[in-house]
Amino acid sequence: MPSVRYAEGLMVARGGRAYAPHCTGEERDAYDRGFAEGGGDPGDIFDAARRALRVAVARQTPAEPALARPLPSTWPKPDDARRPTPWSRRLIILGAAEAGLASGEADCPMVLPTLLAREGAADTIILIVAGGVLVDRESCVTASTWPPPPADLPALLADRDVDDILVAAQGADLAVIDAHASLLPLARHQERLRHTAALQRAQFALWLDRGLCAGESRAAGHIRWGKVNRGLVARLGELTATYTGKDAQGHRIAITLTATGTPAAGYVACDGAELAPAVFVSRRKAVRGAMEGALRRFAGAIRLPASTR
Incomplete structure (x- = not known):
């Protein structure tokens, strides 16, 4: 049957075997078509060798297994586009150098003191x-002995809802965290610090700024971000x-409506406090952070109708 011959030619070509139709007429035409669609070329004297080599290489290169739970070493770096998360729903895993327990490499910034200083x-x-x-x-x-006993992760995380996980570790410490990946909860945000120490500090600052206090x-x-004549605009x-x-x-930051340019009046925070459309900071270096914080507070607030103000 032509359909059988077509399938035979297709499988012969894909399997790296030599061209051998063993049929004539309509069945030969069907075989030739299947052989050609499978990548075969009877006019090329190196055709069989080329296809056989391709099949051999494919067999020697096993496909990477698709992991349902990505390893922490593959997680992306933090950015400012993700949703702010309450501190009580956050988990951070530090390497020994990042926690200040060991002298690390040049790409291992110590971040624990900065974390503990944040409200x-x-x-x-x-x-x-x-x-x-x-x-x-x-x-x-x-701990009275070193190293301390390992944490009972299932018990530690049993009563906690974790939405945000950050890994700050490199090298052997990162491999240890990968080995414990199956014990870590699946979270909305799963990130790790990457690249040089300076970039990691910048990424860590973004992650810190996404933390929410109670209320x-x-x-x-x-x-x-952009620039105007006097300075920054965001x-x-x-x-x-x-x-x-x-x-x-002090240094003044004005919050306005983009469409009209008028002050953003009538915005109320979740605790009922009205937000002032002008923010003042004492230091010029604190302007950028204050602008970001003010924008996020206003964008997360409720705007009351003009009749109720």
């Missing part, structure tokens, strides 16, 4: 790689933050 960070779950295992930070502080509400989204959604210079109260 609300005490509610975060902090794990540290020590002695080839994951250890709870409290155990590291109170705080801030919007997510990527902030678009936009998020319908709002624009503009640095207007320094006056008697």
Whole structure:
């Protein structure tokens, strides 16, 4: 049958075998068509060798298994477009160098002191790689022997809803975290610090800024930055933050509606406090951070109708 001959020619070509129709007429035409569609070329004297080599290489190169749970070493770097998360729903895993327990390489910045200095960070779950295992930070502080006993991850995470995980580790410590990947919860945000120490510090600052304290509400989204004559301008959604210079109260940041340019009046935070459309900071270096914080607070607030203001 022509259909059988077509399939035979197709499989012969894909299997790297030599051209051998063993048929005539309509069946020969069907065989030739299948052979050609399978990548065969009877007019090429090297055709069989080329196809046989292709099949042999494919057999020697096993396909990478698709992992349902990506390893922490493959997680992306932090950015500012992800949703802010309460500190109580965050988990950070530090290498020994990042936690200050060992002298690390040049690409291992110590980030634990910066984390502990941030308001609300005490509610975060902090794990540290020590002695080839994951250890709870409290155990590291109170341990009478070294290395401390490994953390019981299922029990530690049983009553916690984790939405945000950050890994700050390199080299052997990162391999230890990969080995514990099956014990880590699946979270909305799973990231790790990458590249040089300077870039890791910048990425860590973005991750810190996404932390929410109790009762705080801030919007997510990527902030678009630009410059005007006097300084910076930033936009998020319908709002624009503009640095207007320094006056008697300090460096002034104006929050306006992008469409009209009018002050963003009538915005109320989740605790009922009205947000002022002008923000003042004492230091010029703090302007950029204040602009970002103000934009996210306004974008996460509720705007009251004009009749109720």
